[in-house]
Amino acid sequence: MDSIDASYRREPVPVGPDITAEALRLAIPGQAEARAPGWRGALPRPNRAWFVQKARRYRRGLTALGILLAGVAGLAILVGTAPEVAREAKPERVWTVDAVTAARATHQPDIRLSGTLVAGRTVELRALVAGTVESVSPALRNGGVIRAGETLLQVEPLDYELGLRETRAEVQEAEARLAELRATAEAERSKQAFARQQLDVRERDLTRTQSLFEKGTVAAPRLEQAQVALAQERQAFAAAQNATQAADARVQQQQATLERLRAQLVKAETDLARTRLVAPFDGFVGSVNAEAGMRLSPADRVAVLSGAEGLEAEVNLPTDAYGRLVQDGQGIVGREAQVVWDMGSARITYPARVDRVADRISSATGGVGVFVRLEGNFTEQPLRPGAFVQVVIPDRRYAEVVHLPATALHGDGTVYVVGAEDRLEARKVAVAARTADSVFVASGVNQGDRVVTTRFQEIAGGVKVGIRTPAEAAKDAAEAAAEAKKQEGGQ
Numbered sequence: 001m002d003s004i005d006a007s008y009r010r011e012p013v014p015v016g017p018d019i020t021a022e023a024l025r026l027a028i029p030g031q032a033e034a035r036a037p038g039w040r041g042a043l044p045r046p047n048r049a050w051f052v053q054k055a056r057r058y059r060r061g062l063t064a065l066g067i068l069l070a071g072v073a074g075l076a077i078l079v080g081t082a083p084e085v086a087r088e089a090k091p092e093r094v095w096t097v098d099a100v101t102a103a104r105a106t107h108q109p110d111i112r113l114s115g116t117l118v119a120g121r122t123v124e125l126r127a128l129v130a131g132t133v134e135s136v137s138p139a140l141r142n143g144g145v146i147r148a149g150e151t152l153l154q155v156e157p158l159d160y161e162l163g164l165r166e167t168r169a170e171v172q173e174a175e176a177r178l179a180e181l182r183a184t185a186e187a188e189r190s191k192q193a194f195a196r197q198q199l200d201v202r203e204r205d206l207t208r209t210q211s212l213f214e215k216g217t218v219a220a221p222r223l224e225q226a227q228v229a230l231a232q233e234r235q236a237f238a239a240a241q242n243a244t245q246a247a248d249a250r251v252q253q254q255q256a257t258l259e260r261l262r263a264q265l266v267k268a269e270t271d272l273a274r275t276r277l278v279a280p281f282d283g284f285v286g287s288v289n290a291e292a293g294m295r296l297s298p299a300d301r302v303a304v305l306s307g308a309e310g311l312e313a314e315v316n317l318p319t320d321a322y323g324r325l326v327q328d329g330q331g332i333v334g335r336e337a338q339v340v341w342d343m344g345s346a347r348i349t350y351p352a353r354v355d356r357v358a359d360r361i362s363s364a365t366g367g368v369g370v371f372v373r374l375e376g377n378f379t380e381q382p383l384r385p386g387a388f389v390q391v392v393i394p395d396r397r398y399a400e401v402v403h404l405p406a407t408a409l410h411g412d413g414t415v416y417v418v419g420a421e422d423r424l425e426a427r428k429v430a431v432a433a434r435t436a437d438s439v440f441v442a443s444g445v446n447q448g449d450r451v452v453t454t455r456f457q458e459i460a461g462g463v464k465v466g467i468r469t470p471a472e473a474a475k476d477a478a479e480a481a482a483e484a485k486k487q488e489g490g491q
Helices: 002-007 021-027 048-057 059-081 158-215 220-273 319-326 470-490
Strands: 095-097 099-101 104-107 110-118 122-126 131-136 151-155 276-278 283-286 301-307 312-318 336-343 346-361 367-374 388-394 398-405 414-418 424-428 430-434 438-443 450-452 465-467
Touching: 110 367, 151 301, 158 220, 312 319, 312 346, 312 388, 319 367, 336 367, 367 388, 398 430
Parallel strands: 095 465
Antiparallel strands: 099 450, 104 398, 110 312, 110 388, 122 301, 131 151, 151 276, 283 301, 312 367, 336 346, 336 388, 346 367, 398 438, 414 424, 414 450, 430 438
16 A cells, blocks of 8 residues: 555656656556557556555544535525515704794894903002011901001101200201391491491592692691592491491301201201101002011012002903994993903903003013903902903994804804705805804894704704704703802712
């Protein structure tokens, strides 16, 4: 058997016109000798043992191939004989939406802006005189509220009181000295007047003597005597004039001294008053740096006072809104406004008014700075500078426009209206104005149209919808609120 297997493991028998007898003999042992070259007859049939050997070798592969062919044939039979099942038509989906009925009217939307509240005026309180702090007001604390004229701290006044008393004494002394000098000046003027009289007498006497001398009535010595007397009187009058001028100069000098002392007196009185640091206006205290016993100098800051009256909110008004308000005819400055402050669940609204416009347009934000001034005094209110607030400024009026929620408008300027058979119709609209939560449509929507306000990804023209009733909307909102509250409680 091994010899047969070995003999059949040789190369396959070549088939062709050029087969040789030797090749045939080697390929199939046990057969007759090969025919002559060029023989084209049928090859000799192998013996049965050779086929048995081959079948054993490929038994597994043939078995697997048979099973595979049987399976394919069975599947083909099942598919070909399976009954055809009729497909069930899928029902069209109806989307539940909210809608509003379009109504044309005149609307004045609000421009809502966000900003930070600042004090209308802020001042750094500094000690006005040097000294030791004697007492401090209980209101001089961070967050304290003070009134105008209230004493915040007291610097020890003893040195300033003594300085004031000394300056007052100097003033009194200077006043007495001035009175003395004025009396002396008056006496000198009297002497001058008397000297003038004597001079006049000597001048008349000389004139008379000169006339008599010319007539020969008197001798020359008498004339010379009159001339000498006149010269002496002139000298005495000149001395009196000088004395009067000197007395007047001393009076003026003393007056200047007195004025200087009086100025020093005013300064001493002011310094004494400045030992009390007084609040210049109603406000809120911050950055306090003063305690009793502390040594202060005029350069030391005691606290920062923010005014409680005239609080302002600085907001950035978009350029387009600024242009609308300018062209409105009412203008911007003086326009009424509201400042809204949210304190958690509480909301407080304060009346306000646009006070002024910034000096330049911001290149960073592209808007115009506007200062909105709150009315009233806020010492008794919870509002403080630094609060983040919302400013509401009325926009211009728009006539014959449709007010829609912002969710009704899609990015390409399209709204969807519920048409025939409750199917959506796309409409291109012209928007006259818009706010954060509303749009005002000038054209594209007719009176009475039902405009869809619900957004969903599949929204398009021809989509079938069902409008939710107000009761259903209220129920859904209540369920959503309850679910949100439940989730918050779980957290």
